[in-house]
Amino acid sequence: MGRQRSNTQLDDLVAQATVDAYGDEEQLAGLFTMITDHLAVPFNTVVLGVEVTVRKVDLVPGSQIVAVCARGGHRQAIGILDLPLPAPAPEGAEWIEAYRHWSP
Numbered sequence: 001m002g003r004q005r006s007n008t009q010l011d012d013l014v015a016q017a018t019v020d021a022y023g024d025e026e027q028l029a030g031l032f033t034m035i036t037d038h039l040a041v042p043f044n045t046v047v048l049g050v051e052v053t054v055r056k057v058d059l060v061p062g063s064q065i066v067a068v069c070a071r072g073g074h075r076q077a078i079g080i081l082d083l084p085l086p087a088p089a090p091e092g093a094e095w096i097e098a099y100r101h102w103s104p
Helices: 007-018 023-038 094-102
Strands: 043-047 050-060 064-071 074-079
Touching: 007 023, 007 094, 023 050, 023 064, 023 094, 050 074
Parallel strands: none
Antiparallel strands: 043 050, 050 064, 064 074
């Protein structure tokens, strides 16, 4: 995912995303907003040996942030924490790293 960020840097990103958020659901929504605002999509990556295009990021209510991947006419939502990122990672990938840091 490019350069590794320190726990302090990740704590700062999480704090920025979750300011004024109460409870896990609001914090998740804050992180989702930062990812959608900053992650450069579309981008290509490889999932299970197949190249796919990440078209957008979505929030599964009360659950998790997913990447909506497409190949041909097929679409599949993959948990963004399970998504292998290409090298170099797309702009804004630090917000995925912050989400991973926050996630229980």
